Amino acid sequence: MSWVLLAVGVVLLLFGAYASWTAGRLDRLHHRVELARASLETELARRAALVAELAGSDILDPASALLLLDAAHRARAASLDALELREQAESALTRAIHATGTDIEPWAGELSLAMRRVQLARRFHNDVVVSTRDLRHRRLVTWFRLAGHAPMPTTIELEDGR
Numbered sequence: 001m002s003w004v005l006l007a008v009g010v011v012l013l014l015f016g017a018y019a020s021w022t023a024g025r026l027d028r029l030h031h032r033v034e035l036a037r038a039s040l041e042t043e044l045a046r047r048a049a050l051v052a053e054l055a056g057s058d059i060l061d062p063a064s065a066l067l068l069l070d071a072a073h074r075a076r077a078a079s080l081d082a083l084e085l086r087e088q089a090e091s092a093l094t095r096a097i098h099a100t101g102t103d104i105e106p107w108a109g110e111l112s113l114a115m116r117r118v119q120l121a122r123r124f125h126n127d128v129v130v131s132t133r134d135l136r137h138r139r140l141v142t143w144f145r146l147a148g149h150a151p152m153p154t155t156i157e158l159e160d161g162r
């Protein structure tokens with residue numbers, strides 16, 4: 001009888017350790033999602049600031065400058081709390097950049113780098129979100145509510161020039 005109790009105790013101990021490890025991993029993934037979202041937000045703000053600076057530099061024709069300035073302003077004003085509106089504003093900025101043909105030296109290199117950094121930040125964010133969602137959909141996590149009250153993370157879908 002004592003062997004049975006010992007075996008049950010070991011199984012419960014191992015299960016508890018695995019559940020604790022999974023909860024810790026889930027917590028770390030949620031933290032990585034927050035960091036990735038902050039990084040993406042920073043890159044989007046840098047891109048909008050660079051586009052606004054380009055639009056105000058008197059290099060572009062007035063129509064292109066006005067289009068870029070308006071798109072950059074809308075992208076800056078949109079909040080990540082209203083995710084769909086933010087995605088639309090950032091996508092509109094990308095389309096405006098491509099529509100105005102902003103391949104003017106010396107801005108082409110800086111703008112190309114800013115666009116690439118936005119692509120990488122969005123891709124990294126979405127990869128972390130997918131990993132977190134995959135872990136949250138496991139039975140152990142849902143049955144024992146290891147995610148707590150953390151909201152389900154969402155991917156960010158926008159046109160970023162890929």
